[in-house]
Amino acid sequence: MAIKKLAFIVDKLPYKAETSRLAFTHAIASQTVEIYLEDGDNVEPVIALVGDGVLNAVKDQKALDIYGVTSLEMHMKNALLLDLRVLVCKEDMDRLGLSEDNIVMDAEEIGGELTTQIVPFEEIMKEMETADHLLYF
Amino acid sequence: MADLKSSTPNETLDVLGRVCPYPLVLTKKKLEKMNSGEILKVITDAPASAEDSIPRFCEKQGYPIEVVKLEDKGYWEIYIQKS
Numbered sequence: 001m002a003i004k005k006l007a008f009i010v011d012k013l014p015y016k017a018e019t020s021r022l023a024f025t026h027a028i029a030s031q032t033v034e035i036y037l038e039d040g041d042n043v044e045p046v047i048a049l050v051g052d053g054v055l056n057a058v059k060d061q062k063a064l065d066i067y068g069v070t071s072l073e074m075h076m077k078n079a080l081l082l083d084l085r086v087l088v089c090k091e092d093m094d095r096l097g098l099s100e101d102n103i104v105m106d107a108e109e110i111g112g113e114l115t116t117q118i119v120p121f122e123e124i125m126k127e128m129e130t131a132d133h134l135l136y137f
Numbered sequence: 138m139a140d141l142k143s144s145t146p147n148e149t150l151d152v153l154g155r156v157c158p159y160p161l162v163l164t165k166k167k168l169e170k171m172n173s174g175e176i177l178k179v180i181t182d183a184p185a186s187a188e189d190s191i192p193r194f195c196e197k198q199g200y201p202i203e204v205v206k207l208e209d210k211g212y213w214e215i216y217i218q219k220s
Contacts, residue, residue: 028158032157
């Protein structure tokens with residue numbers, strides 16, 4: 001009987017590759033694996049956007065217009081809707097000139113209750129140190 | 138076991154158009170907030186959720202469940218009693 005912590009670390013840009021999209025879909029899907037595990041076993045996923053990966057969180061993405069695909073913004077909102085913790089690196093936001101106003105902070109319009117956490121890289125490091133499995137995207 | 142589909146549900150969750158894994162995760166989230174004994178009605182058109190993941194989850198939790206496939210409408214109504 002154990003809870004395994006999964007840390008999905010995203011440092012890739014949002015489009016022209018499936019990498020960051022896969023991070024979100026895998027993290028979201030991981031919330032259902034308990035049905036295949038022994039009683040009492042489960043996983044606890046967390047997503048951390050670092051480096052250029054913080055750009056996945058930018059608001060008002062026009063993915064459908066430009067690339068004809070669903071936006072990473074929507075995936076992030078879906079993650080928040082499903083109570084998945086999403087951390088965004090404060091230092092990388094500063095480096096890229098982003099403020100809280102520029103990124104997806106909640107998913108209220110679809111019923112989400114959790115909000116995005118902007119945290120120093122030190123906190124993301126702690127998440128990585130305490131994770132049972134690190135998955136890099 | 139009581140006939141769940143004949144009971145008036147305490148809550149209804151409409152996840153039409155949502156594909157796996159959303160129906161299951163949203164169902165879990167909804168059930169967490171409900172009281173023991175209450176009935177949740179889930180409306181979904183995702184086959185894998187209706188016929189596999191949601192029943193499997195309920196079986197694991199020990200929640201009574203009834204799955205009704207509405208062929209003419211193309212979706213399922215799932216009645217779950219939180220126990």
